[in-house]
Amino acid sequence: MAKGLDAQARQGYALIAPPFLYALLILAAPLLTILTYSFLTDGYLEVVRDFTLANYVQVWTDPIVRTVMMRSLTVSALVTLVTVLLAFPVAYYVSFMVRPEKKATWLFLITIPFWTSYLIRVFLWKVILGYNGVINSSLTGLGIIDEPLTFILYNVNSIVITLAHAYAPFAILPIFVALEKIDRSLLEAGRDLGESRAMTFWRVTLPLAMPGVLAAVLIVFIPTIGDYVTPELIGGGKIPMIANLIQVQMLALDNRPLGSALAVTAMAIVALVSVVFLFINRRFLKVRL
């Protein structure tokens, strides 16, 4: 018996070994490099191998870094909020209202935005939101506004709109899966025990969908914090987020130790926020359906 298990375990390890090595190569090795760089000294165009904490001191005291980091967190939080709030009704509709044989079609439709490159989609948003873009020229053409709207491009609003659209499928799918897993007789039980549809949603559907909502929050929040393209294009480079700052340090100023310290700091903050978020919502994760 023990021998059989060993063979099975060996087989398992053999199976995961190639992706594990690959992950080690492309994830762990660069991470370690970044971590090492962050403790070394910048020697203009080269990295001097002297241990120092100066990079972190600079990162943690620089008011610009603080502003940009706070902006990144705010934008990500806003994007997450908007995306999840908009994704939930869509997921709910597909799970509860769409006939079972049509669900696959709906999921297929939801993934259509992925057919074009992320970059092109961001550009298209620029075309839609721009000073002479689709929205402004339509509204001026219809005589609804005299001057083009300026609050929809090159600011935080436009970044939020673009990112919320880009990440919508990532939020819809986990929520949909969680809703699909809910035994429909639980909803009837809620009604049977005297609750209205709205209260049944609040007391049964929503708590049971929470694992999906939490997954959606993390899936949207974590990558948007590090988004580089959208602030660059939609924000017009005037409202950098943390990724843009890292890019400037790493490439434009060639200060790799400082860029690395920024990257490690951003990663630590994201990890901390995620862990705290999961801890606050831990009771929703214990549910077994």
Add this chain to the structure above:
Amino acid sequence: MSETRYDRLDAATPMIECRGVHKHYGDYHALRGIDLTIRAGEFFSLLGPSGCGKTTLLRTIAGFEDISDGAILIDEKRMDEVPANKRPTNMVFQSYAIFPHLTVAQNVAFGLRRDPRGKAEKAALVEDALAMVGLRGYGNRAAHALSGGQRQRVALARALILKPKVLLLDEPLSALDRKMREQMQVELIKLQRQVGITFVLVTHDQEEALVMSDRIAVMFEGEIAQLDGPEALYARPANRRVADFIGVMNFLPARILGEKDGIVTAEAPGLGVVDLPARQVSRANPDDDGPTIGFRPETMTLVGPNQTHSQPRETNATIDEVVYYGDMTYYDLRLDGAAAMDGKARPVRISMRNVFGRDVQDVGTRTRLAWSPGSLVLFR
């Protein structure tokens, strides 16, 4: 027949009335004019094969399905416009529908949210309800840590704590193993007597319906085929289909020889000529090809060569098959003369209790069968 518990229930207080209830799903006619009155305090069963409409009927009473035509009254109030959450009914679901994100106590207290009583009082109610179903002290357990039988009990406590006028049970025992099921049957009967609430049970298990119910409605294809107490249903089925569905019944083709003063004289191959009073004569299914005489396996007795018996009739037979069940033995027999009519062999099944001193007979043995015309039913 003796007075049953149903007869003692107050006939003047109908709890549920279905009047000409129809339900259509598109082209499918699920309920075809159900007329039914269930009395207050009754343990009532809807029995039938899958797809007969019994669950649909239960769900229309609960308010989960609209009816296409007719009316449903609960406690003399029309339920047409009353949504499920406002009806004086509670349901035990087939899957139990225990909320997985709540503890046992939170599940049981789910329906008490709008109850004006205080927290401590509600906690005491929950503990009482759990004690009633034999789960005292289980309140803090997580719902997913419960066994099937315990989930069933939580579902019962959760419904009964609200003191509904009617408790609806949708195949509540079908997911349990045999031992557990038999135990729960007895407990449900006791519980129903204790709380005095009208129970409506949906089941496809005829034995379960017979054990538990005061009255049973047997349903086929969206219609009630027979509504009777368990004994009447078993002894005097309204037609062959009901007879076949409830327990085992042997059928022999019959010829009607005459009818006088309500007594029908009929002849069946192997049984000879019998006089049957009106109460033993049932209306057959319209699609039947002719009159049939039926009898239950336990109403006839195998008699050994030197044994005597007190039955009025006796038939010779040959044992074709013996099936031994421990407490019972089933014999498949060929009655002498059974094939006389058209040459078809018509085996009949007889059951004998394996009491001390009675040997199990061998295949091929010639034997005598003692019986009484009083145990026959004629379907015509």
